[in-house]
Amino acid sequence: MNFDAVIIGGSYAGMAAGLQLARARRKIVLVDVGQPRNRFAAHSHGFLTQDGTPPAEIAAEARSQLMEYPTVEWRTGQVAAITGQADNFSVALADGGSYQARRIILAAGVTDELPGLPGLAELWGKHVFHCPYCHGYELGKEGIGVLATSELAMHHGLMLPDWGATTLFLNDAFAPNAEQLAQFKARGTQVEYGAAARLNEQAEGVELVMQDDRVFSLVGLFVAPRIHLSPLIAQLGCELEESPMGSIVKTDAMQTTSIPGVFACGDIARAAGSVTFAVADGAMAGLAAHRTLMFGI
Missing domain, CATH: 3.50.50.60 (FAD/NAD(P)-binding domain)
Structure with missing residues (x-):
């Protein structure tokens, strides 16, 4: 199946990126394994209009609104591999499914080493x-x-x-x-x-x-846990930078990575974990990906 963008990770950053592309009438699919980083917290704080709301409720409402757009698909699953290049990426899922995409948005989050x-x-x-x-x-x-x-x-x-x-x-x-x-x-x-x-x-x-x-x-x-990235990052060859908590994906102000056609947002590309930052960076990644779809890399 062919898409304008495959978004890997369907938490706050991924959905925020997807919303921008959906509103631009672009065909997208979000692939999510269902393990948000803040699933252990009973309440989320610091996000305007949602202060004190359980994280799962914020995510459920966001997904409900996103799925109202007819060009959006949701796939529960694990991405096993990404190959190809801009305008012709191939995304293979662990269950054997696959997608073709012009752009990739990485929003897979991180794993905390406690x-x-x-x-x-x-x-x-x-x-x-x-x-x-x-x-x-x-x-x-x-x-x-x-x-x-x-x-x-x-x-x-x-x-x-x-x-x-x-x-x-x-x-x-x-x-x-x-x-x-x-x-x-x-x-x-x-x-x-x-x-x-x-x-x-x-x-x-x-x-x-x-x-x-x-x-x-x-x-x-x-405590300050060490963070670990998805193996997909090394597979793609994205340039990294060191943060006090571990490596993160290096991006520019538009959330563009070192790999043409690949964008990164959320905790995977920022050492400070926050719903507010994740949503803001995700929105930028979605806008930037749409810009390159219009005008080229």
Whole structure:
């Protein structure tokens, strides 16, 4: 089947890209595996008109509106391979299906590699978070923790006092120097040395147990996970750039990648995970792809 664009990933960025192309009466298909990155969170925050709405509800309404356009198709499945070049891409699905497309929009998101602390994965998105703007406000003003996995924890340790009293648990991940300790002191961040042993859920938060048996009750814990891209990125050969959390696809202001005819948007192309950013970048990718369909690469 031939399409103007195949959009890989049907979450916020992918649907935002699709909406622009649908309104330009272009024939598109979105291929989505149904695993949005924020599926672990009960509520989404910071997105205008939808603050506090469950992520699944935002996505369901977006999909409902998008599918009203007659040139849009939706395919639940996994993309196995992308070959070809601009105006003649071939997209093979894991179930044996395939599509031909003039343009590719990558919106497949990323996979979070969480610290191996026992109990943490079960509480991800519930009491353990990575974005203060998304989840900090609801925690109140007391007992916010940061679990270090590298020196990147400096970022959380210096930010989070704006949301509440913050303790940075160094977790044997790095040793702050005198200048860094002075920065923490200036921000009011308490620093605790030693390694974490496990995380237990409590009625109103979490209990962080240290290897030396010290116990800290927290309303929430922040960590900086490493991110991993879809194998399709390496297969296509898109140029990457390094972010503090891992590699992302390098794009220009129009969400164009280094591969002609291929665009990238959402968490796959921006280190800051946010519904607002995903929608904005997706819209730009859709507009840019339409521009090249009109005028050429």
